[in-house]
Amino acid sequence: MKNKVRIYGAGGHSQVIKEVLENNNCIVTDTFDDKPESVHHASKNNVVGGARKDLNAFPHEGDPVIIAVGINAERAEIAGFLNCTYEKAIHQSAIISSTSTIGEGTVVFAGAIIQPNTSIGKHVIINTGASVDHDNIIGDYAHISPKAALCGHVEVGEGSHVGVGAVVIPKVKIGKWCTIGAGTIVLKDVPDYSTVVGNPGKVIKTKK
Numbered sequence: 523m524k525n526k527v528r529i530y531g532a533g534g535h536s537q538v539i540k541e542v543l544e545n546n547n548c549i550v551t552d553t554f555d556d557k558p559e560s561v562h563h564a565s566k567n568n569v570v571g572g573a574r575k576d577l578n579a580f581p582h583e584g585d586p587v588i589i590a591v592g593i594n595a596e597r598a599e600i601a602g603f604l605n606c607t608y609e610k611a612i613h614q615s616a617i618i619s620s621t622s623t624i625g626e627g628t629v630v631f632a633g634a635i636i637q638p639n640t641s642i643g644k645h646v647i648i649n650t651g652a653s654v655d656h657d658n659i660i661g662d663y664a665h666i667s668p669k670a671a672l673c674g675h676v677e678v679g680e681g682s683h684v685g686v687g688a689v690v691i692p693k694v695k696i697g698k699w700c701t702i703g704a705g706t707i708v709l710k711d712v713p714d715y716s717t718v719v720g721n722p723g724k725v726i727k728t729k730k
């Protein structure tokens with residue numbers, strides 16, 4: 523029997539998750555979006571309104587959900603008001619060590635690699651071809667973008683976004699709600715709420 527999953531969010535990120543699920547023999551039973559009228563992606567058919575308008579009317583109980591929203595803060599906000607159980611979506615080509623753990627609602631896309639003794643939090647995105655090496659700790663709602671490379675013993679705090687192709691050398695700790703720009707080379711620890719770009723990576727701003 524096929525597993526049934528519901529998806530919250532119907533944009534570009536959502537269509538990738540839908541494909542991963544369907545390749546894993548799951549059925550997507552419902553797709554919700556807070557702005558169903560502005561959905562222009564492949565997953566646009568049968569999209570219904572989300573929970574923001576009327577939280578009590580939303581069918582919280584039922585098949586498990588994946589929050590398919592790429593913006594980390596929005597994913598966290600939605601997880602805060604939904605009262606659902608959550609599914610994971612892991613592409614069949616991803617390589618994941620048996621000694622690593624992955625939290626609920628997390629997605630791991632094609633070609634990603636997660637090496638031993640790494641802990642991945644809840645509602646995390648490990649995007650296409652990302653490399654997360656041994657002994658990493660990735661916080662809830664983080665996003666490791668396509669082709670980013672995290673060496674051993676790296677920590678990424680809650681809600682932080684590591685941009686496409688960024689490189690993080692061993693033992694570096696990235697704080698929470700940081701943004702690491704595309705192609706950045708991170709050589710030292712990054713304080714909470716920082717945006718870091720360049721090679722070597724430098725803090726260019728701090729979010730409030």
Ligand SMILES: CC(=O)SCCNC(=O)CCNC(=O)[C@H](O)C(C)(C)COP(=O)(O)OP(=O)(O)OC[C@H]1O[C@@H](n2cnc3c(N)ncnc32)[C@H](O)[C@@H]1OP(=O)(O)O
Pocket residue numbers: 649667668684685686701702703704705706717718719720726
């Ligand atoms: C499947 C998917 O699509 S997954 C999506 C993955 N997405 C990404 O990886 C996007 C990552 N985002 C970036 O790299 C962005 O450029 C950000 C977030 C760092 C830009 O941050 P912003 O706060 O908007 O900064 P802004 O664009 O104003 O740039 C500020 C300065 O940093 C520079 N800068 C911005 N990004 C980078 C970067 N990646 N590397 C080097 N310098 C950069 C700009 O040139 C600018 O320099 P200047 O002040 O000398 O002109």
